[in-house]
C-alpha cells in the first residue's frame with residue numbers, strides 16, 4: 001500500500017451515486033469510462049439504499065444522483081425518498097432528456113432538493129449535434145419547469161472548442177431561463193474527452209476571451225445568479241487540488257457498485273477498487289487499498305515530495321498524471337515544476353493545429369457501439 | 376441589498392438549515408455547497424421564520440442568553456446572510 005497509515009482519515013461528505021451508465025445522449029466529452037459497456041451490471045434498489053444509509057451514518061450529506069442518465073432508473077423516486085429520510089441534500093444531475101412535468105413533481109414530493117440540467121450549447125443546431133440527439137427544445141422546457149416547481153435551478157454547460165465562441169449567448173440563455181446557479185465547466189480531459197481532445201481543447205486565445213466574458217458577467221449578475229467557473233487546467237501552471245485530497249471528502253459509487261475515490265479512478269491500473277456488494281462503505285473508506293493509495297503524502301515522488309505547495313494541491317490529479325505520462329505516481333504534468341510539463345504544451349499545440357488546419361479525425365461520440373470498439 | 380428593520384425575515388426556501396450529528400454543528404446546504412455554522416449564527420438563523428423582525432430576534436436572543444448589547448453583532452451577521460441569499464425579506 002502506497003498511502004501512509006498514520007494520518008487522521010476524515011469521513012466522506014459528498015457521495016456521488018452513478019446510478020446507471022445508460023444514457024440517451026452521446027456527448028463526446030462524457031466523463032464515463034470509454035469502456036463503460038463492460039460494466040452492464042447495476043446495483044439493485046436494496047443495494048443502493050444500504051449504501052446511502054451507510055455513507056450517511058459516516059457523515060456524508062451532499063448527494064448527487066448521476067450516471068449516465070439517472071432518470072433511466074425506475075426506482076429513482078424511491079431512492080430520493082430514502083435519501084431525504086436520511087437527511088441528505090440531494091441533487092439530480094441530468095441531461096433533462098425524457099424528464100416530464102409529472103416526474104419533476106413526483107421527485108419534489110419525494111424530497112429532491114435540486115435539479116442540475118445540462119445544456120450542450122446555446123443554439124439548437126449545436127446542442128443537438130453535440131448531444132447526438134435532438135434535445136434542445138425539450139431541455140429549455142425542462143429548465144423552466146424546474147424553476148416553476150420551486151427547485152433552485154442549476155444550469156450546467158460543459159465548455160470546449162465547439163461551443164466556447166458562444167459564451168455570450170450561453171450567458172444570455174442562462175439569464176433568460178432564470179438560472180440560480182450556472183456551472184461553466186471547462187472540459188476536463190478524461191474518459192471520452194481525453195479521446196477527443198484534439199477536437200475539444202480550445203486555444204489559449206479562445207479560453208482567455210471566454211474567461212473575460214464570463215468574469216464580467218459574474219459581476220453583473222452578482223446576488224441573482226451564482227457562477228461556478230471550472231477552469232481548464234491545461235492553461236494553468238498549477239494543477240487542481242484533486243478531490244480536495246484523495247479519500248478525504250468524495251466518494252463515488254459506479255453503477256455496478258464499484259467504489260471510486262474519484263469518478264475517473266476506474267482508469268487507473270492496479271487499484272483494485274472494492275465493490276459495495278462485498279464490503280461496507282466504512283470498510284471501503286477506511287481499510288481498502290484503493291482509498292488509502294494516495295492518502296497523505298507518503299506516495300509522492302519528486303518534485304512534489306519536497307515541494308512546499310503539496311498541501312495545497314496534493315500533487316494534482318492522479319488520473320491526469322496517468323493519462324498523460326503513463327505513470328500515476330508522477331507529478332501532474334500540468335504543474336510547471338513537473339519534468340513532464342512538455343506533454344501539456346504538445347497537447348495544446350496538437351489541438352491548435354487541428355483547429356487551424358482541420359483534422360481527419362472525427363469526434364467520437366459516446367455510445368455503446370464506439371465503446372465496444374474501444375475495449 | 377440592505378437589511379430592512381421593518382420587514383420580517385425568513386430563511387431562504389432555496390437553502391436548507393440542518394443539524395449535522397457527524398459534524399456536531401448546524402450547516403446550511405445548497406446546490407454544490409455547504410457552510411458550517413457556529414452556535415450563535417445557527418441560533419439567529421433558526422429565528423428567521425418569516426414572522427420575526429431584526430428587533431424581535433435581538434430581544435429574544437438577549438433574553439435567552441441573559442445578556443445585552445447583541446444588536447450590532449446580530450445585524451451584521453444578518454446583513455451577510457442576506458448577501459449570501461440565506462435569508463430573505465418580502
Ligand code: SF4
Nearest residue numbers: 023025027030068095
Ligand atoms: S455527458 Fe452526455 S453522454 Fe455522458 S452521461 Fe452526461 S448526458 Fe450522457
Ligand code: SF4
Nearest residue numbers: 304307309310315335
Ligand atoms: S510540484 Fe507537486 S506539490 Fe508542488 S506545486 Fe507542482 S504538483 Fe503541486
